[in-house]
Amino acid sequence: MAWNKPLPQPTLISAPFWDGLKAHTVRLQQCEHGHWLFFPRTHCPTCGTRQLAWHTVSGEGTLYSFTVARVPTLPEFSDEMPQLLAVVELDQGVHLNTTLVGAKPEDLRVGQRLRPVFDERPGSTTLLRYTPIESAQASVITAEQSAAPEPAPAAMAEVPKRQISCKDIDAMRSLVSEEFSGWSNQIEVTQALINQFAELSGDDYWIHTDPARARAESPFGTTIAHGALVQVLVSKLKLPMDFEITDFRNIVNYGSDRLRFATPVPAGCRIHARYRIKAVEPVKSGVQVTMEINVHGVGQDRPSVINDLVMLYM
Known part of the structure; x- marks a missing residue:
């Protein structure tokens, strides 16, 4: 996976801290009078001395403080929702801002012990995250772990599907519901995939294909996928249907009663989908079924694509 999120820019002063993270160690500055420092500086803010040295600490x-962010701080973070933003007080007394991994919001409490997690996924830089000390979270998050495909939901595969004849209108109408299904598998919408779609469709507008210009000029701060691309990717999402319609000769995709691109999908984010059967109507040539499919960025409450897909069973 290509890292699509902002990264720190080490300076001459802060480079030893970032080099330490690459070596899976945490390094802090300490002045000649014993005061610990963070963030990295040229002098001690307590006593003013410039005699500082770097030391490796545990x-x-x-956990000093935390908040659960349910709206992404930047579009690129939409695939991490909810984010667990935290301030950690290290044993040396300094505070640092971070994100928590390997924990659920309801399991967090101020004052609990935390340990560092080294996130190698950006490639060029290692990031420092934290997890509860008793967590099963690995101490290193590798790029290979990030690239592993999201497993498809397995529960439905083990349950026999209900057989519903399209000729039984009452049975077909029993599928109509206000409730949505569970989630499908997930797909990462990469910049490479967006570029391929741009070439195929001819829509190579810079808001989709030029990351540098998008960062500088786009209201989204990054490139976004074409709405049509996100819609098409539904074909790769396995919707967890617990029924199977039978006794038809053909299925015709009749179009959409409604198609909306409600929320942009930033490059590098993951999407998944859910559905509900919205309407079932007998027509002259068969049975018309309207299925509402909502595609969301993972962790997003607001859908990115809303499609009332109309299918004709003949």
């Missing part, structure tokens, strides 16, 4: 600490 990186462990306690």
Whole structure:
């Protein structure tokens, strides 16, 4: 996976900290009078001395404060919702801002012990995250872990599907529901995939294909997928249907009663979908079924694509 999120820019002053993270260690500055420092500086803010040295520490600490962010701070973070934003107080007394992994919001409490997690997924830089000390979270998150495909939901595959004849209108209408299904598998919408669609469709507008210009000029701060691309990718999403319609000769995709591109999908984000049967109507040539399919960025409450797909069973 190509990293699509902002990254720190090490300076001459902060480079030892970032180099330490690459070596899976946490390094802090300490002045000649014993005061610990963070963030990296040229002098001690407590006593003013410029006699500073770098030391490797355990990186462990306690949860000083946290918040659960359910709206992405930037579009690129839409695939991480909800984000667990935290301030950690290290054992040396300094505070640092981070994100928590390997934990659920309801399991967090101020004062609990935390340990460092080294996130190698960006490639060029290693990021420092934290997890509860008793968590099963690995101490290193590798790029290979990020690239592993999202497993498709397995529960439905093990349950026999209900057989419903399209000729039984009452049975067909029993599928109509206000409730949505569970989620499908997930797909990453990469910049490479967006570029391929742009070439195929001829829609190579810079808001989709030029990351540098999009960062500088786009209201979204990054490139976004074409709405039509996100819609088409539904074919690769396995919707968890617990029924199978039978006794038809052909299925015709009749079109859409409604198609909306409600929320942009930033490059590098993951999408998944869910559905509900919205309407079933007998027509002259068969049975017309309207299925509402909502495609969401993972972690997003608001859908990216809303499609009332109309299918004709003949």
